[in-house]
Amino acid sequence: MLVLARKLNESIVIGDDIVVKVISIDKGVVKLGIDAPKSISIMRNELLEDVKDSNIASSKEVSLDDVSLLRSLIKK
Known part of the structure; x- marks a missing residue:
């Protein structure tokens, strides 16, 4: 497993077309935004x-x- 630290509004890219972005951090809860093709099940x-x-x-x-x-x- 790869473990990465990201700050608010920072992203990681998986493959060529999946982006995971830290949207908010509040009281120990991290909200992630995931931009991926519709063919990928999340x-x-x-x-x-x-x-x-x-x-x-x-x-x-x-x-x-x-x-x-x-x-x-x-x-x-």
């Missing part, structure tokens, strides 16, 4: 973790009845 890590946890929980909720129903539908 998401907060905690949201990704929530989705992953939800998917794991959903997969555990599948019962044998659900599997049996799925098998009968596949046969048709």
Whole structure:
């Protein structure tokens, strides 16, 4: 992991077309602005973790009845 120190209004460039800029710093909270092509997905890590946890929980909720129903539908 590369760790960089930046001050207010300073930026870093990732690749040719992604710019991360420090927009504000207030009471220990840093706000970043990210300028990137629309084809690049940008998401907060905690949201990704929530989705992953939800998917794991959903997969555990599948019962044998659900599997049996799925098998009968596949046969048709």
